[in-house]
Amino acid sequence: MGGRAxxxxxxxxxxxxxxxxxxPLFLVVIYAFSDKGTSAWPPTSLSLKWVELAIANTGLRDAxxxxxxxxxxxxxxxxxxGSLAALAVARHRFFGRELVSFVVIFPIALPGIVTGMALSTxxxxxxxxxxxxxxxxxxxxxxxVLVYNNVIARLRRTAASQEEASADLGADSWQTFRYxxxxxxxxxxxxxxxxxxxxxxxEVIVTIFVAGGVKTLPIWIxxxxxxxxxVALVNVAGMVAxxxxxxxxxxxxxxxxxxxxxxxx
Amino acid sequence: MTxxxxxxxxxxxxxPDSVRRRxxxxxxxxxxxxxxxxxxGPGGWxxxxxxxxxxxxxxxxxxxxxxxxxxxxxxxxxxxxxELFTNPLYRTVTLxxxxxxxxxxxxxALLAFPIAYYMAxxxxxxxxxxxxxxxxxxxxxxxxxxxxxxRQILSGDGVxxxxxxxxxxxxxGLNEVGLxxxxxxxxxxxxxxxxxxxxxxIPSSLLEASADLGGRGLMTFRRVTLPLVFPALxxxxxxxxxxxxxxxxxxxxxxxxxxxxxxxxxxFGVPNLPLAAALSIIPLVVVTIYLLVARRLGAFxxx
Numbered sequence: 001m002g003g004r005a006x007x008x009x010x011x012x013x014x015x016x017x018x019x020x021x022x023x024p025l026f027l028v029v030i031y032a033f034s035d036k037g038t039s040a041w042p043p044t045s046l047s048l049k050w051v052e053l054a055i056a057n058t059g060l061r062d063a064x065x066x067x068x069x070x071x072x073x074x075x076x077x078x079x080x081x082g083s084l085a086a087l088a089v090a091r092h093r094f095f096g097r098e099l100v101s102f103v104v105i106f107p108i109a110l111p112g113i114v115t116g117m118a119l120s121t122x123x124x125x126x127x128x129x130x131x132x133x134x135x136x137x138x139x140x141x142x143x144x145v146l147v148y149n150n151v152i153a154r155l156r157r158t159a160a161s162q163e164e165a166s167a168d169l170g171a172d173s174w175q176t177f178r179y180x181x182x183x184x185x186x187x188x189x190x191x192x193x194x195x196x197x198x199x200x201x202x203e204v205i206v207t208i209f210v211a212g213g214v215k216t217l218p219i220w221i222x223x224x225x226x227x228x229x230x231v232a233l234v235n236v237a238g239m240v241a242x243x244x245x246x247x248x249x250x251x252x253x254x255x256x257x258x259x260x261x262x263x264x265x
Numbered sequence: 266m267t268x269x270x271x272x273x274x275x276x277x278x279x280x281p282d283s284v285r286r287r288x289x290x291x292x293x294x295x296x297x298x299x300x301x302x303x304x305x306g307p308g309g310w311x312x313x314x315x316x317x318x319x320x321x322x323x324x325x326x327x328x329x330x331x332x333x334x335x336x337x338x339x340x341x342x343x344x345x346x347x348e349l350f351t352n353p354l355y356r357t358v359t360l361x362x363x364x365x366x367x368x369x370x371x372x373x374a375l376l377a378f379p380i381a382y383y384m385a386x387x388x389x390x391x392x393x394x395x396x397x398x399x400x401x402x403x404x405x406x407x408x409x410x411x412x413x414x415x416r417q418i419l420s421g422d423g424v425x426x427x428x429x430x431x432x433x434x435x436x437x438g439l440n441e442v443g444l445x446x447x448x449x450x451x452x453x454x455x456x457x458x459x460x461x462x463x464x465x466x467i468p469s470s471l472l473e474a475s476a477d478l479g480g481r482g483l484m485t486f487r488r489v490t491l492p493l494v495f496p497a498l499x500x501x502x503x504x505x506x507x508x509x510x511x512x513x514x515x516x517x518x519x520x521x522x523x524x525x526x527x528x529x530x531x532x533f534g535v536p537n538l539p540l541a542a543a544l545s546i547i548p549l550v551v552v553t554i555y556l557l558v559a560r561r562l563g564a565f566x567x568x
Contacts, residue, residue: 003482010387013379014396020376021403021453024414027424031417041424077310085307092300100304103311109503110552111511113526114322115315117533117545121325122318124538141314144307172289173299195405202407204514209533218409225413225518238410249405253398 031235054236063220071200074139078196082147083189090155107142116209130212138210139200147192154188191255194248202245325542345543359547362525366509369448373505374498377456385464404454412515415447444519448509455504463497499564510548
């Protein structure tokens with residue numbers, strides 16, 4: 001789009017879009033410190049009382065710890081399975097290779113409610129119990145793609161000739177993996193793991209269907225929406241939830257410097 | 266990370282080591298076996314945990330709930346599917362949800378274009394990098410809290426009405442129009458990133474060639490840029506469409522209107538699990554059709 005006016009207009013549009021994306025996030029932080037504890041605007045003064053109440057709230061604390069455990073479990077499974085799938089697809093030619101990429105993406109491309117219903121009917125039908133393990137299984141399923149995409153992007157940029165050279169020099173498969181392949185993909189694996197953690201930590205659509213009575217942080221927040229006296233605590237919990245998903249993602253972008261790999265597919 | 270960090274392989278000659286070497290050698294000679302071992306874990310997981318549960322979902326959709334005992338009867342019939350087609354409530358809800366998904370997708374595409382264009386064509390590489398991070402942050406930060414923040418913004422005594430009242434205006438409030446705004450907000454980053462990537466892939470030489478041949482700004486945009494970026498636009502729309510279709514939390518926070526997700530959740534569990542299963546076949550089918558169309562339009566290469 002040529003012309004000086006066009007350039008200025010584009011710049012203004014960019015600024016407005018960014019403001020649109022960030023204002024609601026900043027408002028959560030302000031609400032967390034607002035003394036009113038309701039959605040009424042503007043707050044009359046700032047206070048730390050909701051933060052103190054949130055820290056003292058055992059239900060909130062338990063939910064937070066459950067979310068950490070779930071996210072770590074799901075991340076670990078996704079890390080192993082996603083990396084294995086990426087190594088298989090990037091370094092081998094086989095029938096159904098395209099299908100693997102498709103099946104890996106499927107759980108995240110379908111609406112979360114379909115995944116949630118599918119998993120919960122499966123647990124109900126087979127009689128397996130809902131709860132933390134069920135949540136971990138659900139989250140791991142759609143987190144695989146995050147590790148897979150990061151690792152496969154890295155493998156495609158790393159020449160297979162290095163691995164061939166290693167084999168020519170007498171290294172066996174394990175040594176080649178340990179001294180050549182793994183160092184090359186290590187940071188991509190970590191980036192994928194960070195994203196998987198962030199996604200699992202604030203997933204709620206699927207979680208509600210498989211949680212049974214277990215409360216993760218998002219479920220605690222979701223259930224607190226209906227309780228008028230917990231509105232202010234929700235904003236504090238929300239601030240924590242935002243930080244705990246944004247920090248891993250920021251680290252992941254530093255690790256990959258490859259924007260494409262940090263998108264959700 | 267002290268002794269193990271060096272590149273020199275450990276040369277201890279124990280029995281386990283030679284077993285490991287023999288195994289490694291065997292794997293090296295049999296690439297098929299190696300491939301099988303690599304794929305067994307992820308393949309088994311996705312087939313069992315995911316595709317398997319989709320099959321069970323479909324089976325459940327054909328079962329029924331005995332109104333007297335409350336137990337699920339495991340005889341497959343098409344009664345639930347007939348109910349979906351004949352009950353006008355489900356048709357209305359489905360059309361409403363798809364309509365919302367289309368409206369949100371179109372709005373996201375319109376809003377995503379200027380910022381993506383600025384990033385890809387005008388910003389310096391440094392600013393471009395910063396903007397990519399600036400768009401990733403809201404994309405990844407807690408969905409639930411973003412929706413909740415909007416509920417507070419749109420509420421009667423919220424920020425929006427406070428900011429608009431000096432102008433004599435007021436915000437859309439907590440209704441379908443508000444939901445359209447909120448969902449556009451929620452899924453916008455999913456559209457910006459692929460459109461940006463698509464615009465960035467267009468070689469400048471093509472745009473220059475168009476200009477050399479007399480194509481003015483708008484002409485070049487319509488005849489060169491837009492067709493080339495279209496697959497990326499479709500790629501982004503997969504997310505905005507699919508995420509809107511499957512959402513039940515934002516609708517319940519912002520409106521009292523029923524969308525398909527709300528109806529599924531209302532039947533989930535004790536009320537009527539088989540009907541909920543049948544209902545969730547609707548978004549499954551709609552999104553699968555959307556994915557097949559998107560694939561034909563070349564969106565998968567732009568992902």
